[in-house]
Structure formats: structure tokens, C-alpha cells
Amino acid sequence: MESLKLLWMSTGLANFELGQVIMMLVGCGLLYLAIARNFEPLLLVPMGFGAILTNIPVAGFSEVGGLLHYIYYAGIDTGIFPLLIFMGVGAMTDFGALIANPKTLLLGAAAQFGIFATLFGAIALNAIPGFEFSLKDASAIAIIGGADGPTAIFLASKLAPELLGAIAVAAYSYMALVPIIQPPIMRALTTEDERKIEMAQLRPVTRVEKIIFPLAVLLMTIFFLPAATPLVGMFCLGNLMRECGVVDRLSATAQNELINIVTIFLGLGVGSKLSADKFLNVETLGILALGAVAFSIGTASGVLMAKLMNRLSKEKINPLIGAAGVSAVPMAARVANKVGLEANPHNFLLMHAMGPNVAGVLGSAVAAGILLALVG
Amino acid sequence: MESLKLLWMSTGLANFELGQVIMMLVGCGLLYLAIARNFEPLLLVPMGFGAILTNIPVAGFSEVGGLLHYIYYAGIDTGIFPLLIFMGVGAMTDFGALIANPKTLLLGAAAQFGIFATLFGAIALNAIPGFEFSLKDASAIAIIGGADGPTAIFLASKLAPELLGAIAVAAYSYMALVPIIQPPIMRALTTEDERKIEMAQLRPVTRVEKIIFPLAVLLMTIFFLPAATPLVGMFCLGNLMRECGVVDRLSATAQNELINIVTIFLGLGVGSKLSADKFLNVETLGILALGAVAFSIGTASGVLMAKLMNRLSKEKINPLIGAAGVSAVPMAARVANKVGLEANPHNFLLMHAMGPNVAGVLGSAVAAGILLALVG
């Protein structure tokens, strides 16, 4: 009898709290989006699963001695996992299109307005009772506009760890929603003629250029924004390993097995932050709303910048590729390509959109560095 | 001279104790079984090697600052390594045969009687002077009957770390001995006619079923046995990654490089527990004896359950596949297939035996959870 009672007391049923049930449903929702809708599944599958695990009563996954506790404190609190992901992303990034058409860096810069406008917006939300975002919170939320998962996780873990779960959910959800969010904005801000603009083929980029480029980016970051060097540095290390041609086995491991292993852990660790007390509050709603705003403003800024550049320069660029400046590699570039093909079936923008796309990665890493330096 | 004396004092020869020599021979024995006899080599090679290393005098592999010390405390004491292995095993497991013929779950359930009977037996051994197994010790020993390596290591590390070495040795040894232990029991408990029973071909299982199944298992575990969620949860995560079809690169890494890396470390870490003071005692003999009993009872229970089910149901099942319920994937299923072929050369039981086989994995994880909840 004693034993049976003990067994019952140890069941989940006897210990559930409502918040935990809701959060487990949120986790299931993330799994559904990942599996059925193909929303950024590489991170959302482990993250949704982590959300379920962390909310199991009695099990104590995120308490001292629990698996998710170890993963979170070893890898996310220290910043190691996002940095390793960033190294892998660097090893997967080809800067060729950017180097061939460096003007597209301006598009990547403009799209970062989504970040800083959102920072302002987050502070503005404080006018509504119930919201009390500090400048650190606002900065961590704003980086969602960078459309770059590891950057958002890294910054949030440094500036506002208690918001990490909501920020990561918002960042990856909107990255997955890029094909839905961006096209209407892109169409609204451009004319049919602008969308039809064909761009000249890109010049070939030499190996030496590709080797020097990541080193130059690192050097500039060191000079002007040391706070961004963890992110930019690991990204450039990955890219250098990719391009230098003498450490191909390290590069292959960085962009395959190592990034896969770390992605599983990162997802589980981020999911462990999806507990009821940290997620089920009005701030999360604010973060989700601000995230949508951030993506929209970023998209619009990129497109408008491209239109402005066309005013000032003879060599026209298709303003659709401006939308790729938010990063969300390579989804945003594909969206630009698709919307372009609708207007002109012979107009392949994919390669041209890769320029602002990877510029957006650099841009949001730089923006993260600025926020770390000034707010952190 | 001073220097030569110092050199001599630092040799192993000047510092050996008998127990260390014996334990190094045990390590060599494990290596022999693994290499020459192909006994579960993936774990026994690093484990045997770890046993040798940990018993080297002066070197201090398992003392503070030593390699095996770090490995043990970072990965086994925390439970991280067995859980990662379990995730990889989940990613390698196909539940298709089980879903197609769910009745086989009863066989997997019955075979767990090996665990609980052994628990009783371990307590009974206390009647013999020299044995003093606590309920925790008895539970950790009993799980050997689960025929599942990572489950046994995980439970032992939680309930009886000082017995971990002996328990792991027993678990893996008997798992390797399945082709020798099981067939006589199977033949003794079945008639020739029963062994000749052919089973209907399994229905195809859809992708949606395979995706929902691990989630349902996890959900039930959460409801009824949260203490089992670390094991079952990681197993289901691996299986979900395998089946969901959108994170194939994570699944591939989980079942190849990640599980390989962790297996090396797990083996070394478990081997580090094979020190003379913890292994060379009468309790180890008891554990080895109980392990054999556990496997035998589990095998018999599975076979008898199948015979019972045949009494009650029209659709006959070959009782040989009941023996596969102990898990020891996929060895036990192969044994069932082989013994079946001896009786009826056209009777291929392999796929049918995979059902109870993977059911046995779930069953022993559930049993481990019960023991953790009630004894831990």
C-alpha cells in the first residue's frame, strides 16, 4: 500500500501544474511546426522536445543534477554553443557574391534598422502597464530583427537570460515565416518594373580574395568593435578554414558533425528555458509582437535602401534583393529569387541576393556587438 | 644514484599491489572476449582498456586530475553519457515491427520479470553471510536482467555507483552470451510444433504512426512515471529525430559520430570503476550469478507469456519470439530467428522478433524508472 501510494505520488498526474501542461503544449506546437510545416526543424525539433522535458514535474531536467541543467550551464550560459554554431555557419558561408558586388553590403546594413527600431519599440511598450523592459531586455529582444538564431541566443544569454526562451522562439519562428512575412512587404514597396530589373552576372572571385576577406572583417571588428569579436571571430575562423584550402578536414567537421552535435544540445538547452514562469506572461506576447515588427521593418528598410541606391547610381539593382539583407540565410535569398521570378520568369536573383544575405549576417553580428558594448 | 633510485621508485614494478595485477588481468580478459570472441566489442574494448589504465600504480588515472576521473565525473556520474547513448540507440531503433503487431508488447513486459525476480534474489542472497545488499544495491543489480547496457549503467550510477563496474561487466557479458544462454531455455520450454509456428506477414506502418509513437511513449511516461523520463525521453528524442524526416543530419550524427565518441568515453569511464577494492569481493560473484539468473528468468518469462497468449487468442504467435523480450537488441531477435529456422527452415522470425525486442527496451526503461521512483 505504502509502495503504491509512493508510486502514485511519483507520477506526473499527481504533480502537474497548469503552467507545465501549457508549456508542454507549446513544445508540441513547436514540434508540429518543425515537422509538419518544416519551420527551421534543425533547431525547433530539439528545442520543442527540450520544452517538453523541462516541464515534466518531478523529473527535474533543469534542476541541479538534471541533463538540461548541465547542457544549459555548460554550453549556453557560457556562450560556447552559439559560438560553435557560428563557426560552423562561417564554414558554410560563401562570401563570393558579396565580394563580387560589395555595394550589397549597404543593403545588409540598412536591414539592421529592424533591430534598432525594435529596440525603440520595446522601450515604447513600457508605456503599457505590465511591461517593464530594461534597456538590456529591449536590446536582447531587438536582436530578433537580426534574423540570425545563434546571434540572438548569444546576445540574449548575455543580456537577458530570463527572456532567452521567448526570444529564441520568436527568432526561429519568424525566420521560418520569412516566406510568408516578406513577399507582401516586398510587393507593396516596389513597382512591377523594379521587380523586373535584371542584374549583370557577377565577376568571378579569386581564392586569395576569399582568404583575405574574413581576416579583414576580423581586423576591422578588432579595431572598431571588440565586443563583437566573439561572434565575428568564430564566424571568420569558420570561413577561413573553409576558404584557406589547407584544413579541409577541419572545415568539413565544423560544418557537419560538430555543428550537428552542438545543434542538438543548443536546441535542448534553449528549450529548457521554456518554463511556465518565464514564458507564460505578457512579456512573451510583447516579444512575439515586436519580433514580427522587427522582421517587417528590416525587410522594408532593405528594399527601400535598394531603391535609394538606384536613385543615386546608374547601375541598377533589383530592390527585391534588399529584403535578403535581414539575413535568415538562405531563406530570404530564395524568397527574393521567387518573387523576382514571378515578375520576370528569366530573372534569377538567387546569387545576387546572397550578397545582401551574408552581409546581413555580418550586419547583425556588428549590431549585436554595439548592443553588447553600449548596454551590456 | 639518487636519480636512478627515484626512477626505480617511480616504476610500476616497485608499486604493484596484487589486486591491481588481478584487475589488469580482468581487463585483459574483457579485451580477449571482445576481440577474439566478438563479445559486445564496442563497449568492452574501451571498458577493458579502462580497467587496465585505472589499475596502473602511480599513474593516477582515476584520481583527481587524471583522465578517467574527469571522464567518470563529467559523463557517468552526471548520467550524461548513458543518456546520449540512449538517444543514439533511439535514433537507430525502428518501431515498425512493434506497431504492426502491438501484442508483442506483452512479451516485452513479461520478460521484465527477470528484473524483479532478480531483485528478490539479490535480497535473498543477504541470507548468506558476506552479502549485505541494500534495496538500492539489489535494484541496481536486478536491472542487469533488462539486458540493456546504458539503462544498467544509468541506474547503477544513480543507485549503487560502487557496484557500477561489476554490474556493467555482468550486463555486457551476458548480453554477449545471449546466443549461448537463451537457446537451451527456449527449446526446453517449447514443443517442436510450437517452434514451427509461422507468423503472418506484418502490415506496413506509416510515417505518421512512427512519428506519433515516440511522442505517445514519452507522454505516457510523463503521466505515469516521470522518474523514467530521462531514459525514455532521450530515447524518444532520438527516435523522433529518426522518423520525423526533417532533421536527418542530426539523426545521422546521433547514431554515428556522437554515439561513437560517447561510447569510447563511456567504456573508459565504466572501466575506471573496475578497481580491486570495488570488484574483487564476494559481492561481484553474487552479481555475476544473479545476472545469469536474471537473463534466464527473463527469457523463460517471455517464452511462457507467448504460450499463455496462444492459449487465449486464436492468432498464434511463435513462442520463440518471446525470448527476444529481454531486449539485447538485435542479438536476442537473431537468436529467436536462428532457433526458429532449426525447427522450420522456411520460418523467418527476425522481423517478428524485433517487436518484443524493442518492447523489451521500453520495458526495462520503465522498470528502471519504477526502481528509481520507489527505491532511489
Add this chain to the structure above:
Amino acid sequence: MESLKLLWMSTGLANFELGQVIMMLVGCGLLYLAIARNFEPLLLVPMGFGAILTNIPVAGFSEVGGLLHYIYYAGIDTGIFPLLIFMGVGAMTDFGALIANPKTLLLGAAAQFGIFATLFGAIALNAIPGFEFSLKDASAIAIIGGADGPTAIFLASKLAPELLGAIAVAAYSYMALVPIIQPPIMRALTTEDERKIEMAQLRPVTRVEKIIFPLAVLLMTIFFLPAATPLVGMFCLGNLMRECGVVDRLSATAQNELINIVTIFLGLGVGSKLSADKFLNVETLGILALGAVAFSIGTASGVLMAKLMNRLSKEKINPLIGAAGVSAVPMAARVANKVGLEANPHNFLLMHAMGPNVAGVLGSAVAAGILLALVG
């Protein structure tokens, strides 16, 4: 304004110290040597990059909470990374040539004179004002003569961590310079006729021999030099996994993904020791000079030993392969082959040079163990 001033104060430009600039140039120099000159790129690319990162002002890569800090203390201070590399190297090493021609072990032994002579030389440098090498420092420096990267890093991390950066730079630089350092010495010490000596084809070595060999090496190390068992043990584990034929998936992972991952971290961690205060001093110059001496003496010792053996034995060996005894696998063996081909275009020494080459790995691990036992 305040904000702009804060931004300026957080730039690298406002905080640079001269030493950091110089060390970053050293890092760039290492990258140049690795990428343009193919100098041991697998380690020097991450190491050069780590040297740049660790010297960034404000960023704090190597301070508490910084990425390189974690990497260094988790992996190098504990010795784990070099030991895992050594396991991978063991899994990549084929002892066939050595077992077929065991006499070449004497060449590998002789070449270790480079280590012990350099130890004497490092102490001698103390006669010059400005140098104050302790016996530990001298031992850590001397191991450069072993021409084995992980051994040098392991020993330096135990005996003289503050010299680790300079020692690693010297060790890997000279290993890369083997094709330049060795040939003149080899030609100076041998006659044209000696270099023309052709050697008999090696006997085939059986699988059983290759399995027993690493175990025998481990056993002897346990008996006579337990202090060397971390290095030799992990090396032999890797080699056993390679040769035993039953754990091929572990062996493949050890020599590919695992060693790649650890190499990236090891390089970054070693690079983090290249800070101005630890590298920009007269001791580094001494270490670089002693390293060159160590390689030269080791090369000469190996060649002279071969000549001595030719005096005493009827079966002649080509003294060029003696130079391969310094290890630097497989570069030194290729150099021996190349110099041999110059003298006799039909003389392929590569396989014969692999014997002393891998003997040199064992020899320097043994030498490291002696230094650890007597000085550590």
C-alpha cells in the same frame, strides 16, 4: 555624446597595447606559414587564429568567462585534448613497418638524444644573464626535440604552462621545417654510397602481431614507466581500436571527427597562451634557438646510430632512415625517402623509414614519461 564616447572607449583602437599588436602579427605570421607555406596547417590555422583572438583588447577571450579560457582550462590544463589527439594518432598509426624490422627501434631511441642534449643546453643557457630556466622549464623545452606536437603540449602543460605557447610554436614550426632542416645534416653525415644502400623488402606482418603489439607496449610502460602511461596508454588504445578489427566505427571516429574537433579546440587553446607577457621575452628566443638545436641533434643522432649499426651488423640499413627517428610523422619519413631517391632513383625508403618514424613517437613519449617521473 556620452554614448559615442562610450562606443569609442570600447573600440580596440582606444585600448591597444604594443605587445598585443605584435602578438597579433605573430598570429598572422602563423596563419601565413600555415596557409601559404603549408606549415602544419591543421594545428597552426586554429593556433594562429587563437593567438589573434587572445590578444584583442577589451574582448577578454582568455579571461574568466571567455571562450578561450574555457577551452584552455577544460582541455589543455587537464591534458584531455592532447591525450585525445594522441588516441587519434594511435588509430592512424600502422606499426607494420616497425614490427617487420624491429632494429629500427634503435634509431628511434637514438634520435631522442635531441631531447636530452637540449635539456642540458637549456640549463647551459642559464649562464647567460636573462635566462633562468628551472629544471622543469628545461624539460618542457627539451621535449621539442621529440618532434611530436601533442607530447610537447602535454608535457609543457604539466611542467611549464607559462612557456606552453612558445614551446608549441617552436615544436610545430620545426616540425614543418623538417624538409629544410634535415637534408643538409643527412647529407653531411653520410657518404654517397651509404645513401645508395637499398634495403630488403619488409616481411608481411600478421593481424595478431599488430593486435598484441600495442598491448605489449602498454604493458612495458606500466611496468617500467607508469608516468608515461597517459600518453602511451591513449596512443595504444587508439592503435588497438585500429587493429583489433571489431570496433572499426570507433576507430574511424577517433581518427576523423573526434580528432578534428579536438584539433580545432587544441589549436585555439594553445593559441590563447600566445599573450605578449608570456611570449615577447628573451626566453622565447632561447626556446626557438634550442628547438632548432634539438631537431638538428636528434636528426644527427639517428643517422649516426644507423651508421654505427651498419658497423656492427651484416644486414645494412640506409642511414638516411635514421633521420626519421625524430618522429614528425610522416614528414621525416618522406624526407628520408626523397633524399634517398636523389642518390639512387630506384631506392624507395618510405616504408623502411616508417619504422624509425613511429619508433620515434614511442621514444619521445617514453622520454616525456621519464621527464615527468624525474622532474615533474
Add this chain to the structure above:
Amino acid sequence: MENLQELFIEAGTLMLAGMVFVFAFLGLLIVFINVVLVRLAKKYPDAIVESRATNKRNNKKQEGNAGVSPAVVAAISSAVTQYRQQHSTKK
């Protein structure tokens, strides 16, 4: 000896509770499979062409392989094996 008796009783209870629980748990799974999964299988049958093998690793694209005779494929497969062996010796 009383202590041993107590332990026996505890072990017996554990055995009973454990086996009941294991059967209940796995029995419930049987019900779940028969009730829920079987219906799901009817409602969401697999697409005729199972295309999962395509993106197994590194998202490699599948080419149409119609029009290649099985014999040619067999010959080529063995050649591929041979090729791999030659190229894996170096590793």
C-alpha cells in the same frame, strides 16, 4: 533476521508493483496503438513514392534513375565498392 524479513517484504512488494506497472504501461500502449495509431494510419497513409531516402544526409538530390538496367547498376555498384576500398586504404 527481522531486518531481512522486512527487506523481503519490500522486495516482494516491489516485484508485484513493478510487474503490474510494467504490464499496465505496455498494455496501455497496445490500446493506444490499436485505437489511435491504426486510425491515423488510415487517415494519413504514406504517399505512394516514399521519398525520405532522398534527403538522408547532406540533403543530396535524387536523380531520376529510370532507364538504367539493373544489370548495369549491379556492375556499377561493385565498381563503386572497389573504388571505395581503394580510396579508403589511404585514410
Add this chain to the structure above:
Amino acid sequence: MENLQELFIEAGTLMLAGMVFVFAFLGLLIVFINVVLVRLAKKYPDAIVESRATNKRNNKKQEGNAGVSPAVVAAISSAVTQYRQQHSTKK
């Protein structure tokens, strides 16, 4: 509410400083590419035969593949795909 106003001013300054900095940083990169990289590209053009693909992974050696018609290669490629699928199912 004063506190909120202060925050607004801080946020506005951040926005301004941030966007200026981002444009300045990426703008400098444009200059760098146009001035330095373009010159480097002229000074160190790639070798005609780009041989990097050769040692992509595990330093596999490239064989000469002249003389094999594209049709054969296409047929074989699909066979390879088929072979891989067969052999990846077991994993």
C-alpha cells in the same frame, strides 16, 4: 514617467549611434573590397585549373576523367545514387 522619457532618449541615441556605426562599418568593408581585394584579385589570379575540389575530404586523389562521355557519367551518377540509397537504409 520621467524614467520612461530617459529610456526613450537612450533608446533613440542607441538607434542613431547603432545605425551610423553599422553603415560606417559595412561601408568601410566596401572600400576595402574595392581598393584592396580587387587589386589582390588582379595580382594573384586563381590558377587556371582550380584543384581545390580534389582534396575536399580525406584527401582523395582525383583521377583524370577525360574520355568519359557525359551520357555515361549521367547513367552512372544515377546508379551511384541508387547504390547509396540501398546502402544507407541499413545504417
Add this chain to the structure above:
Amino acid sequence: MENLQELFIEAGTLMLAGMVFVFAFLGLLIVFINVVLVRLAKKYPDAIVESRATNKRNNKKQEGNAGVSPAVVAAISSAVTQYRQQHSTKK
């Protein structure tokens, strides 16, 4: 200077002890190889068909590849290389 002299003596002793030990250790290995391993090699010769290459990685099964001419294999090998290059660029 006395301290330096002491250090010199220590270093010299180390040099001597070290070289003696290294030679003794590796020398013993020579004896072991000549006495034990050589006998083992005679007692346990390798099976004629060395089948280890088969299960190198992921336990791939080896197909019989008899009956395929080396020329075909060479052509196919180059096709495979070409195939791999095409498919590795995407990665």
C-alpha cells in the same frame, strides 16, 4: 654559480639516465618482437583472404566484383569522382 653547477649535474644525470632508459625500453621491445611476435606470426598466420577492409566503416557489405573488367572500373571510378565533385560543391 654553485646553483648553476648543481643544475648542470642534475641535467647531466637526467641525460644519462634518460638515454639509458630509452634504449633499454625500446631495446626490450626489439627482444619482444623477435621472440614473441615472430612466433605468434607463425602460429596464427592471417587468413588468406584478408577481409578486414570490408567492414571498414558503417559495416558496408562487400559485393562480389568479379567479372567486371578493370577498364570499366577505371571509367566508372572517374565518373564517380566527377559525380562526387558535382555533389560536394553544394555542401
